[in-house]
Amino acid sequence: MKKIFALLALAGTAHLAAAADVVGNAEAAKNKIATCIGCHGIPGYKSTFPEVYQVPMIGGQSRKYIENALKEYRQGERNHPTMRGVAGSLTDQDIADLAAYYSQQK
Numbered sequence: 001m002k003k004i005f006a007l008l009a010l011a012g013t014a015h016l017a018a019a020a021d022v023v024g025n026a027e028a029a030k031n032k033i034a035t036c037i038g039c040h041g042i043p044g045y046k047s048t049f050p051e052v053y054q055v056p057m058i059g060g061q062s063r064k065y066i067e068n069a070l071k072e073y074r075q076g077e078r079n080h081p082t083m084r085g086v087a088g089s090l091t092d093q094d095i096a097d098l099a100a101y102y103s104q105q106k
């Protein structure tokens with residue numbers, strides 16, 4: 001019984017910490033970039049949906065810029081349908097991790 005309470009307490013603090021301060025972890029992003037690589041990993045790649053579209057390079061852009069862009073897609077403030085779909089399934093932690101990862105790329 002004691003064990004269960006200890007676990008609950010731990011889970012509680014972990015959750016609080018995450019809500020208060022989301023810190024991006026580039027290492028953790030390596031499990032999350034599989035979907036992005038298909039479009040953003042290829043220099044000069046063009047997506048064909050909803051029309052032929054130059055996919056922007058995101059590697060090396062500032063962390064804050066990438067984070068804001070993904071949140072804007074998620075909230076619908078940016079309107080590209082593909083990126084809205086992608087960003088819609090990301091958590092704040094995912095976004096922070098991805099921004100950390102891509103901002104460190106050259």
Ligand code: HEC
Nearest residue numbers: 035036039047053055056058066069070080082083086098
């Ligand atoms: C199916 C192709 C596709 C996939 C998959 C995809 N993207 Fe994108 N992404 C695009 C296109 C096209 C744009 C440009 C859209 C626009 O102009 O609004 C874009 C824009 C962006 C931007 C804004 C760049 C800028 O310069 O404003 C960011 C940041 C971004 N994507 C991150 C990601 C991340 C992170 C993932 C993976 C979780 C991802 N994308 C997956 C096609 C894709």
